[in-house]
Structure formats: structure tokens, C-alpha cells
Amino acid sequence: MKIITAIIRPEKLTDVLEALFKADVRGLSISRAQGHGGEIVQVTNYRGLTAKMELHEKVRLDIGVSDPFVEITVQTVMKAARTGEVGDGKIFVVPVEKVYRIRTGEEDVEAVTPPMIEGSV
Amino acid sequence: MKIITAIIRPEKLTDVLEALFKADVRGLSISRAQGHGGEIVQVTNYRGLTAKMELHEKVRLDIGVSDPFVEITVQTVMKAARTGEVGDGKIFVVPVEKVYRIRTGEEDVEAVTPPMIEGSV
Amino acid sequence: MKIITAIIRPEKLTDVLEALFKADVRGLSISRAQGHGGEIVQVTNYRGLTAKMELHEKVRLDIGVSDPFVEITVQTVMKAARTGEVGDGKIFVVPVEKVYRIRTGEEDVEAVTPPMIEGSV
Amino acid sequence: MSGADTGWMILATGMVLLMTPALAFFYGGLVRSKNALNTMMMSFASMGVVGVLWAAVGYSIAFAPGSAWTGDLRFALLRGVGLDAKGSIPHVLFMAYQGTFAVITAALVSGAIVERMRFSAYLVFIALWGLVVYAPVAHWVWGGGWLGSMGTLDFAGGTVVHVNAGVAALVAAMVLGPRRDHGRQAFLPHSVPLVLLGTGLLWFGWLGFNGGSALAASPVAALAAVNTVLAPMATALVWMLLDAIRTRRMTAVGAATGIVVGLVAITPAAGFIGPRAALALGAIAAFPSYYGILARSRTRLDDSLDVTPAHGLGGIVGALLTGVFARAMWGGGDGWIAGKPSQVAIQGVGVLATLVYSGVASFVLLKAVALVVPLRPPEREEAVGLDVLEHGEEAYSSGEGAVLVLSDGGDR
Amino acid sequence: MSGADTGWMILATGMVLLMTPALAFFYGGLVRSKNALNTMMMSFASMGVVGVLWAAVGYSIAFAPGSAWTGDLRFALLRGVGLDAKGSIPHVLFMAYQGTFAVITAALVSGAIVERMRFSAYLVFIALWGLVVYAPVAHWVWGGGWLGSMGTLDFAGGTVVHVNAGVAALVAAMVLGPRRDHGRQAFLPHSVPLVLLGTGLLWFGWLGFNGGSALAASPVAALAAVNTVLAPMATALVWMLLDAIRTRRMTAVGAATGIVVGLVAITPAAGFIGPRAALALGAIAAFPSYYGILARSRTRLDDSLDVTPAHGLGGIVGALLTGVFARAMWGGGDGWIAGKPSQVAIQGVGVLATLVYSGVASFVLLKAVALVVPLRPPEREEAVGLDVLEHGEEAYSSGEGAVLVLSDGGDR
Amino acid sequence: MSGADTGWMILATGMVLLMTPALAFFYGGLVRSKNALNTMMMSFASMGVVGVLWAAVGYSIAFAPGSAWTGDLRFALLRGVGLDAKGSIPHVLFMAYQGTFAVITAALVSGAIVERMRFSAYLVFIALWGLVVYAPVAHWVWGGGWLGSMGTLDFAGGTVVHVNAGVAALVAAMVLGPRRDHGRQAFLPHSVPLVLLGTGLLWFGWLGFNGGSALAASPVAALAAVNTVLAPMATALVWMLLDAIRTRRMTAVGAATGIVVGLVAITPAAGFIGPRAALALGAIAAFPSYYGILARSRTRLDDSLDVTPAHGLGGIVGALLTGVFARAMWGGGDGWIAGKPSQVAIQGVGVLATLVYSGVASFVLLKAVALVVPLRPPEREEAVGLDVLEHGEEAYSSGEGAVLVLSDGGDR
Numbered sequence A, B, C: 001m002k003i004i005t006a007i008i009r010p011e012k013l014t015d016v017l018e019a020l021f022k023a024d025v026r027g028l029s030i031s032r033a034q035g036h037g038g039e040i041v042q043v044t045n046y047r048g049l050t051a052k053m054e055l056h057e058k059v060r061l062d063i064g065v066s067d068p069f070v071e072i073t074v075q076t077v078m079k080a081a082r083t084g085e086v087g088d089g090k091i092f093v094v095p096v097e098k099v100y101r102i103r104t105g106e107e108d109v110e111a112v113t114p115p116m117i118e119g120s121v
Numbered sequence D, E, F: 001m002s003g004a005d006t007g008w009m010i011l012a013t014g015m016v017l018l019m020t021p022a023l024a025f026f027y028g029g030l031v032r033s034k035n036a037l038n039t040m041m042m043s044f045a046s047m048g049v050v051g052v053l054w055a056a057v058g059y060s061i062a063f064a065p066g067s068a069w070t071g072d073l074r075f076a077l078l079r080g081v082g083l084d085a086k087g088s089i090p091h092v093l094f095m096a097y098q099g100t101f102a103v104i105t106a107a108l109v110s111g112a113i114v115e116r117m118r119f120s121a122y123l124v125f126i127a128l129w130g131l132v133v134y135a136p137v138a139h140w141v142w143g144g145g146w147l148g149s150m151g152t153l154d155f156a157g158g159t160v161v162h163v164n165a166g167v168a169a170l171v172a173a174m175v176l177g178p179r180r181d182h183g184r185q186a187f188l189p190h191s192v193p194l195v196l197l198g199t200g201l202l203w204f205g206w207l208g209f210n211g212g213s214a215l216a217a218s219p220v221a222a223l224a225a226v227n228t229v230l231a232p233m234a235t236a237l238v239w240m241l242l243d244a245i246r247t248r249r250m251t252a253v254g255a256a257t258g259i260v261v262g263l264v265a266i267t268p269a270a271g272f273i274g275p276r277a278a279l280a281l282g283a284i285a286a287f288p289s290y291y292g293i294l295a296r297s298r299t300r301l302d303d304s305l306d307v308t309p310a311h312g313l314g315g316i317v318g319a320l321l322t323g324v325f326a327r328a329m330w331g332g333g334d335g336w337i338a339g340k341p342s343q344v345a346i347q348g349v350g351v352l353a354t355l356v357y358s359g360v361a362s363f364v365l366l367k368a369v370a371l372v373v374p375l376r377p378p379e380r381e382e383a384v385g386l387d388v389l390e391h392g393e394e395a396y397s398s399g400e401g402a403v404l405v406l407s408d409g410g411d412r
């Protein structure tokens, strides 16, 4: 099991989600983040003051996947999130010892397979 | 050392916190997240538009624990966060190489034992 | 490759960022978090009600670094984020299997070296 | 007809109209963000539902000549409500001014049952309540009914509006029962700035509420408006001190609540007492409501936004103190201090009658509505929040990416 | 000169002035937070740009005697605009009151092109638009121009303000083209409470907009104000029901939109029809705009905040229904129901003339501006949001730490 | 007594009353969210503290007959302040109208010391300041005191309100010293929409502030109101251009600041100059404040929200330009352009006297308060934010789960 953590541009989130769903990766969590990297620095004005905005808005995805899915997930995110300009973000692949599904207590691979029967129409 | 990352329903946060404190797990961080899984899709209306809300509000807990505490922590969260309906969330157990307490520089096990003398009444 | 995850006080963020940039650590992501530890409990009043604020505002940094940079990064954060009072936070060092730069597909060490040519003046 | 009076009453109408959105902000800021829109819609919807029904029949029930109990239907559908004079202003303006009162009174009730009522049930309830409870009580006091004839002093609606809404709120909170996580969870306001915005606009609007109740740009209107400035200042000051004594801190929600309680309490007295008495009345009124809220929050009664202690208790205190402080020289009648202690009893009768009638009628209406549509949504909906499930919206959307467009129609 | 009229018109001026910030909140809440300030600045900047130009020449073009098409320049730079009477109020007050109309009409247009227009291009556009489009059209109807002479009934600007802004918005949306992610992304309002705040303040201000158009604290002003209370109540109610029928839920944005549509529709009719007709007009007006918005959102036309269906369609419906419901007894002329069906046609001419002139002129102006400065920012800017890149600001800053101070000047 | 004047002055009172919450939003939006409630409470608390003390003694000090320096205490506790006429309105209304000025003037000072003053110390300070500084200075100019007798022109308080608050703010910022992270951290506004809301409501209220200072619904009131519309339009326009020239971008906070500076500058001149002069005055007034803010932010002086450059400098410029542009034909006296250059000197004396007295007295008061209670909270409190530690609240609570209920009382 791995967790794939991707930091992407917020305006690319819809593309990435769509691509992931198409690739049948349907379990994930996101959160808002801000990042610093090699991006062109933006400047903010507040009255007399000028400030550099060292941090840019990003979105963080955390996707728990079983090992066979790692490659496809990484490639999918990479393709969908890319604009080619500095600031596209990073993907980290982190090893996971154990995954549980809270609802059932199922573990590992079973835990990350969404129940396809209900919902997600 | 492990980090236990749990994605839970926001309305279960109080229950989970209470349960953890009772189980003497007192060091943790949380953040807001949104998740996609097998949940029933909700629909949003905005004027002429209808949209599927692919993401549901969740809360993410990160709990750094020493190895003997892993099992009890996982079980505590699992029990307190469960409603039995799709969308209860996931728990990930991630190996950690090193933990530091910023205040003192203490490492590993010492780093995650909260100073029980002060505060937390 | 490692991810260094630090939970710090929000009011220390500027100090930490400055220190990291000076130490030439320029790639990182942050997000808002709330934490519970041994901090003195604060009390909130809302009309007739009194409540304990079990959670304190924190900021979470995630810094992907190659192995030789781990020590300096940890030390830099630790020094800049310290106030000496309970609540300064924690640093976790987590092993990473793989890092990708979304823009180029570069991997691992290349992926976390910011493109120093542009921007970041 | 007078231009000065007409101009003033147009503005007073606009100011009271603005109080309903203001109430939406006040209430909306106090709830959790997942229920913010539902809470605000409870006020906004009252403008549509109660407002239209007021024009249709409510006004006639309240203000047409009729019995001591209700008006007849001669003004139904605004028949005969035109530009002819009512006092010194056009009749149609008087009707609209009074309509804004009906709208906000119904909306006030919602504070007791936020975060847990089906929106459809709420709409049916306030539609009926505006006609069956508000309009008759308004008739009793202002429309030529028995309380007015008896000599009850209610300048701008301490009894008609606040006691009335307060007891209905109490009954509604009891009938609906507490929120499912009540008592286990601290419900904190999701946006205190929104609460303060509501407070500021309410105060502004209330000058039209109380000052406009003189129905003319007269010295009495000025007195009422000035008292509406002074009394809440005193209440807020006392409230902050009570806060400081109890917890060593002064909360912003406390100051806002104090201001509203002061506004409620001065309402029945506004044009009947002097400015010094207004300060005294405002200061006194802080105590029962402050301790009432403290007491309420120690019970299982989930009057979620404290409508009962703030409006009910505040209204009762104001109504009784009107009987204490009133002086004929300011324009109404004499009260206890001016030598007519019986006025306090008369005030008490007005309060009591409203408590009983509004309490019973609100109970019956809620039970009747419950026969047709369940009052409360399923547990899951309460947990997720009513905004998404009842309204298909979120108050604050992060916007980016999270949501994909469906190709067609709107059925869920 | 009359004190009552002066007092009322000062307030009406203040209320209409407040409508422009209110519009900023309404529009600002509907966009994504990364463009919130840009959107609000489009309204606020109109106060500076259009307001100053109005005083400089716009007022003279609109209201100085002149031809049937425009006024002459005798009032340019406010020459001769002083304390002498214009009707029963000081001339200078009349000028300022009308100025607030020009400011908000220009700002209304911005709703169609939010989140994708260069701010400098926008400023140049509205500067020209206020003088070349708004001022002449105002002259046609109110300044002694041909539409007024023809007998067009437009009490407070259904045609001059709303049809005018609506068609300019349509043209602007077409010229600029859709946002780059339009149709792929659901653009959800970043703050519905802000939208509701705008709605509440707009409604309040609109009593000055419509009531003040009587230019006196007269019974007609009262009628206009009352109709401005009643019509939107009916529109909101119908809108909520349409929502409920279609999706089984009532949205807050829907209620807010319904209120605004009702306000738009009653604008041309406010002082010409009775209160019962106002309720009917409000109820009827809900349908075209409701279904107009539905239809619009199924096209590639990115009239982002639905200015065309809400203001354009709402204004047209209001203008035509004025010709249906008007009755001389209320103060204007007779319409169809009162036996003069031709009034509907006259109304139609006013609408048509405005559609054609404003449509063509807005198109030409935009194309002219585009020659000087590109209308749209680069793609990256649209993706990141206009607030940071065009204004150097964020609507909501977390504040802590994220930003370091530069030691000097402001060049980016 | 006049109905028209009474109606207008009730509304003007309401509008100025609304300016204090508006200021709370303006200031509250500019600070970081961890101090938002503390900042807003500084304005709201002024309504309780300064408002009640105004009624108790402040009004008498300011407006009772007495010496050239202060009034006597004949109106203390509102003795003799009733419905008898003061000019053409009830005396009690005049008192309340003036009270709203005292409240907001004290609140204005708070902008200089946000995010770092103990709330209790602040309350004691403004309580004293309202009586010891504001009331006497008001007496000098408007209450029959020496500045008024000397012929100082101050229509609505450029000197009494803005210069007075501006210098007190400067002194307070110096006495308290800068925030602990000042100069190392960019303090960005946590909510610019809140700032814009404050701006919109301030502008609306200011029509009552300046227009109401005519104390009648007269042509002069209309002139003052119209100038209050025009001048800030010009200031905002110039301000945006200065912004654009310097940074190539126009900020929303800049536009808001420009509007406020324009409002400040027109205040002393509102009823004394013509509309064209108002536009000129507004445009000119942008420069000193714009560059004043730039200069201030390059110093160690942490006048956090720039009260000194905006209100102090803006007030001085307005006061002096009043002496330049005034013309007796508009209702006051003549100024330089009308042939009386000495008026500028007279204006200068008024400014100077206020600067000296308010500066010294504010300093003494702060030092006196510091003897009783420390002015600043401990460092940790400033870091965590004053909302939680001084008020026990957060402006925005996520609400869910984070907080557990205690079973009892409120002591921390």
C-alpha cells in the first residue's frame, strides 16, 4: 500500500479529478495548501507597503492506493496537472503499513476499494 | 514510531477526540479536508446549473504515536468514528523515521509524550 | 528522499520560512492545522456556555528533501520555531519512495531542486 | 396629508424592511456554517411568504374595523387600500409599514429552531402563524381590539412583536426538541462579524421601527427614536459589565445580544417615557435576559439562539417597565411613577393574554403542520447540515474544481 | 422649495448611492474568491469614474435642455447647478440624485464580464459608456427627449437603467467571450451571505430609487415605495416555488435573484400602478427571468452573473407590463387594462430603441477600447485570479507569516 | 418646530449611529482575523461607554451654555433635555444626534492601536477621552466656545472630529509603541470585503453626518449631502490613479481609503462650498493623505490603520481648504478665493488649538490609565491574538467538534 500525495495547482483540480475517475481511482482526499518553489514571485500592495507573496495557492491530494495502482495514478495526475510552467507541483509516493476502512474495519486492499454498488452515478 | 492518519466525518470529530483523550492519546493535529469515495453523490443547484458535489467535507487527523500505541489508537478512532454508512473514512498507518519535539529537541518516544504536568485539565 | 512534516505555531511561520530560505531549502508546502498537545487549555465563552478550546491553531509544513538535506532542515525548523513554551510543535521525518516534479516528470533529487534561474529573487 | 410625515414613513418602512435581512445576518452568523443559508433563508423567506399573505388578508385581519378580536375582511386583497389618507400618510403606506412588522415577527421565531427544521414545514408554519397569531394580536393592541381599548400601552410592539415571537419560539423549541448533538457539542457562531453586521443594521432599522410607530415626523417620533438610541447603549454597557464580572472578559456576541435586548425592551416604551427613564429601562432590562440566557443554557431546552430570554423576557420586562416609567407628558399615559400603579397590571394583562394565546395557537399550528409534513429532517441531514440537503447550496464554496457540471436538469 | 421634499430626496440620494456598494456585494459574493475584489472594484470604481464624469458632462448631456436626442452643455462642470429650485428641491440635489443612477447603471453591466476583463479596459469602457450610452438614453426618457415626448412610461428607469444595462451586458459578454473554463467547471458563489447582504441593501436602496423618482415626498412616492416592497415579495415567492417544483429545493441564491428581478420589474411601473397590480406584476415577472436564466446557462453565452435575463428581460417585462397595468388615477397615464392598449406598443418602442442604440453603441465602444488596450488578461492571470495579478491583493488573507515585507517601493 | 426637519434629523441620527458599526467593519476587515473581534469591539463598546457618558455629562460639557472653554452642567443627566425646540427640532433629538458624533470620534482613535491594547485599558481611556477631550473641543467650535466665536468654519467636524481623533491616534500609537512583529511581518487585511462593507456604510452614513449638520432639511443640508457624494468620488478617482502610477495596479483597499479620505476632507467644508469646489477639494485631498500613508509606512510609527494620515491629515487639509474655497453665498462665510485670505489663518488656529490640546490631553490620559492598568497585554497574548485571550471568542469558528462543553461556570 502507498499514499500518493500530490501538490497541484487549484485550477487544475477538476482536470485531475476527472482523469482519476476515468482511471478508476475513486478514493481520495484533498485539502487546501500553499506552496513555495521556483514560482515567479507575486507582489502584493497594502497601502504604503509592498510584500512578496512567497506562498502560492495549491491543492493537496492524498490518494491511498494498492501497489499495482501506483504507477497509473502517478501518471494520471502528472498528465492532468501539467501546464508546463513553473509551479505545477510535486508528487510524493509514501509507503503505508496498513490501511483500514472505518465503516467495516476492512484492511489494506479491501479498504481502498470503494463500494461501487451505491452512489457514484 | 508511526503516524496514524485518519480521515473522518466532521460531525464525528468530538466523539473521536473524546475517545482518544480517554485512551490517553493526547498529541494530535487535525486539518480540514474534503474527500471522495463511494458516498452518495449530492447535488448542488446554482441558478440554471446543476452540479455534482464530488467532494464531501471531512476532517483529517494526524497522530504521531510510538509503536505500542498504534493498535489502541487505530481501534479507538475506528470505533468512535463509525456510523456504518458509506463515507466513514479511512485510517492510514505510515512509518516514521524520526520525531522531534521542537520545544526541547527531544526525539522519538519522548517527543510524543505530552508534558502531563501542565495544562490539559 | 524524505518528507519532513513540521507542526509549528502560526506566528512563527515567517521566522521559519526566512530561516529555511537562508538555508537554501526552497521547496515546501504549508497548510493550516489545529493541534492538541500539552498546551494550557483556553476557554471560550458563548452566551451561557463555557467551552474548552482543545485545539490550537497551528501551521503544518511539508518539505520534501533529499537525504543529505534532512539534518539541516530539521535543525533549521527546530531553531526558528522554538519559543520554549509548551505548544511549539513537532517534526516528523517520513521516508518517501519516489518524488516526481509534475512539470517535467523529473524524479527524486532532481524533482525537489527548485529551478533557481527564474523568479525567486 | 403631510409630505414630511409621508417622507418619514417611507423611510421607516424601508428601515424596518431592512431589519429582516439584518435578522438573517444576526441569526445566520450565530449558527454553524453548514446551516448558515438555511437559517438566513428562514428570514428571507418570511419576506416572500408572510409579506404576500399580509397584503392578501393579514392586513385586513389586523387593521380593518371588526370585532374586539379580529378585523373583518374589507381590506382583503388590498381592496380600498389606496392613496387616501390614513392619519397624515397614504393608507397604502400604512399597510406596507405594518407589513414589515408581520414579516420580521414571524422571522424572529425561527431563531429557536435553527439547524433542525424541515424548510417546507417551516414555510407552512410561518404562513399560518402570520395570519392566525400575529394578525389577531396586532388587532387586539393596535387595530381597535380589546387590549388597546383596555389601555395597554405598547408603543411599537413589545407585546405584539417580541412577547408574541418569544413565546412562539419557546413552544417551537419544545415541540421540535433539541438538536441531536445538543448538550454534547459547543455550537459556536461561525461568523461573529456577520452577527455584528446584523446588530448594526438592526439598530439602524429599529429607529424606523420605534420612531415610525408615531406614524408621523413628530416630536414623539423623535423621542421614540432617541430612546431607541439610548436604551440599548445602557443595556450593552451593563451587559458587558456583567460579562466582565462573571468571566473577566467581554464577548462581542454578548455586546450584540445586549444591544438587541435593549432594543426589545425599549420597544413598548419608546414614545411614552423620557430619555433618562430610557437609560434606566435599558440598564435594568439587561439583568433578566442576561441571567435568563445563562439559565436557559443549563437546561435541555434548545431555544437555539435564545429567542425566549432575549425577545420574550426582554419584551415582558419592557412592557411592564412601560407601566412603571410612562408619563402622560411624553404623549402616552401615566404609569406607576407618575401615580398610576394600575397601569402595570394593565400591562401585565396584555402580556399574559399574548403569552396564552400565542403559546397555545403556536402549539396547535405546529402539531397541525406535523400531520402533513414531518417537522424535522432525518438524522443524517442534520449531521451533514441543512444547507446542502435542503437547499442544494453551500454558504461558502471554495469553488475550485471540487464540483463538476451535470449535463442536464435539476431533479436530485 | 420644500423641506419635506428636500429631506426625502437627500435620503433617496443616499439610498441609491448605497446601492452601488450593495451591487458590489451581490456580484462579489457570486464569483470565486480569487476574483472577488476585482468584481467588487468594478462597482466601486464606477463611483469614482462615472460619478466624476457625470458631474463634469454627463448630467448636462442627460438633463440640460437641448434636442430630442441629447442635452446641450450648459450644465457642464456644474455651471449653474446650485441651490435654485428644480421642482421643489435644490437643483444640485437633483443632479446628484440622477448621478447615483448613472453610477449604478454602468456598474450593472460588469456582472456579465466578471473574472475575465482587464481592469484598465473596463474603466475606459464604463467612462465612455456613461457618457455615450447612459446619458443620452436618460435624456430621451427623462430629459425632454423623444421617448418622453412620445409618452413612454418609465417611472424609475426600467428602460433607461435595466434594459439599457441588460443589453450592454449581453453585448459585452459576447464581445469578450466566455471565461476560459466556462462549461467545464461549475462556478459556485464563494460567499452566499455576501450575496444576501447585497440583496438586503439593494432592496432598501431601491425604495429610494423608485420612491425618489417622484422627486418629492408625495403620495406617489409612497405608492412607488410600497410597490417596491410588494412586487419583489411576490417575485421571490414565485421564484422559490419554481425552484421547489423543478429541484424540490429552494436556493438562497434563487430567492436573492427573485428579489432583484422583482425590483427590476417594478421599476418602470412603480408610481403608475396600484399595489394589487404590483403584486401581480411581481409574480408574473418571475417566469421569463427564471426560465431565461435556465436557458442561458445551457448556452455558450457566458453572461456570468445573468445580467441579461435578470435585468434585461426583467426590465423589458416590467416596461411592457407598465403599459398593461398603468392607470391614470395613480398618477401616470392609462395602460391596456384601463383601456389604452396602444400604451403597450409605446412601451415597446422605448424598449426597442434602447435595445438597438445601447446594443450597437456598447459594441462599438468595446471594439474601440480593444484597439487601445486588450480587453482580456492573459490565460495565466485568469487561472490564478484577477485579484492578485490586477490589484495586488487578496480578498481574504490568512495573514500569518505567508508574506514578507520588501524594503522599498511599489513597482512589480 | 418642523416635521420635515424632525424627520430628517431622526434619520441623520440613525445614519451617524450606523457609522460606528460601519467603522467596526472597516477597521475589523483591515486587521488579522485573530484580532478581528477585539478591533470591532473597540467601536461597538464606544456606543455603550461613550454613548452613556455623553447622555450623563458629555452633552452638557459640550453644548450647555458656559464659558468659552466648556459648558456648565445644567444638562447633566439630561435634565431639561426634552421635547422643547432646539432650533426647529426637539432638544432631545439634537442631543442624540450630537451623541452619535462623540461615539464615533472616540472609536476612530482605536484604529491606531489595534492588535495590541488591553481592552479594559482601552475602555477607561475612551470613557475619559470622550469627556475630557471630545466634549470641550466640541464646545469650542459648536457649543458657543472661543473657536466658534473667532469665526472658525467647521461645518460637520473636520476639526472637532477628524483632526481631534487623528492627533489622539498619533499620540496613542506613540505611547503604546508598535506591535511586537511590526516591521518584520506584512499585516494584511483578513477580509477586504468587510472593509468595503464598512466603506459603503460609512459613505451612506456620512450623508447624515454632513447633511445633518445643517440641523434642518434645508438647501444647505442638500448642498452638504451632495458635496459628500461628490468629493469622495474625486478623491477615490485620484487615489486610484496615484496607485496605478506607482504600482501599475489599483487596490481595493486603496479605493476604500480614498473614499474615506474624501469624506473626511469634505466634512468641514460640506455646507460652505459649491459642488465644483467640492470636486476640487476632494481631488486635492488625495495627495497629502496618499503620500502621508506611504511615508508613515516607512517609519517605525505603528499607527496601524493610518488614522493620522487619513483622518488627521485629511481633516487638516479639509479645514484649511474650507478657508480657501468657502463662499458666503452657499451659507457660511467667505474664504480666500472669495476674497478673505485671513479665513485660512483662522482655520489654522482651530486646527492648531485642537492639535495641541488633544495631543497633550490624550497623552496625559493614556499615561494616567497606564498607572492603573497596563496598556498592553503580555507578548504571548499578542502572538496568539486578542480575540481568544481578551474576549474568549473567535471571529470565525469552524464549529465542528473542536470544542467540548464544560459542565459549569465561566471563570477562566
Ligand SMILES: Nc1ncnc2c1ncn2[C@@H]1O[C@H](COP(=O)(O)OP(=O)(O)O)[C@@H](O)[C@H]1O
Binding pocket: A007, A034, A035, A036, A037, A038, A039, A056, A058, A085, A086, A087, A088, A089, A090, C026, C027, C028, C029, C030, C062, C063, C064, C065, C101, C102, C103, C112, C113, C114, C115
Ligand atoms: N521540496 C518540496 N516539498 C514539498 N512541496 C514542494 C517542494 N517543492 C515544491 N513543492 C510544491 O510544489 C509547488 C511547485 O513547485 P515549484 O518548484 O515551484 O515548481 P516546479 O515543480 O514546476 O518546478 C510549490 O508551490 C510547492 O507547493
Ligand SMILES: Nc1ncnc2c1ncn2[C@@H]1O[C@H](COP(=O)(O)OP(=O)(O)O)[C@@H](O)[C@H]1O
Binding pocket: A026, A027, A028, A029, A030, A062, A063, A064, A065, A101, A102, A103, A112, A113, A114, A115, B007, B034, B035, B036, B037, B038, B039, B056, B058, B085, B086, B087, B088, B089, B090
Ligand atoms: N483511497 C483513498 N485515499 C485517501 N482517502 C480516501 C480513500 N478512499 C476514501 N478516502 C476518504 O474516505 C472518505 C470515505 O470513503 P468512502 O470510500 O466513501 O467510504 P467508506 O470508507 O465508508 O466505504 C472519502 O470521502 C475520502 O475522504
Ligand SMILES: Nc1ncnc2c1ncn2[C@@H]1O[C@H](COP(=O)(O)OP(=O)(O)O)[C@@H](O)[C@H]1O
Binding pocket: B026, B027, B028, B029, B030, B062, B063, B064, B065, B101, B102, B103, B112, B113, B114, B115, C007, C034, C035, C036, C037, C038, C039, C056, C058, C085, C086, C087, C088, C089, C090
Ligand atoms: N503525537 C502527536 N502527533 C501529531 N501532532 C502532535 C502530536 N503531539 C503534539 N502535536 C502537535 O504539536 C503541537 C504542540 O504539542 P505539545 O505537546 O502541546 O507541545 P510541546 O511539543 O511543546 O510539548 C500540538 O498542538 C499538536 O499540533
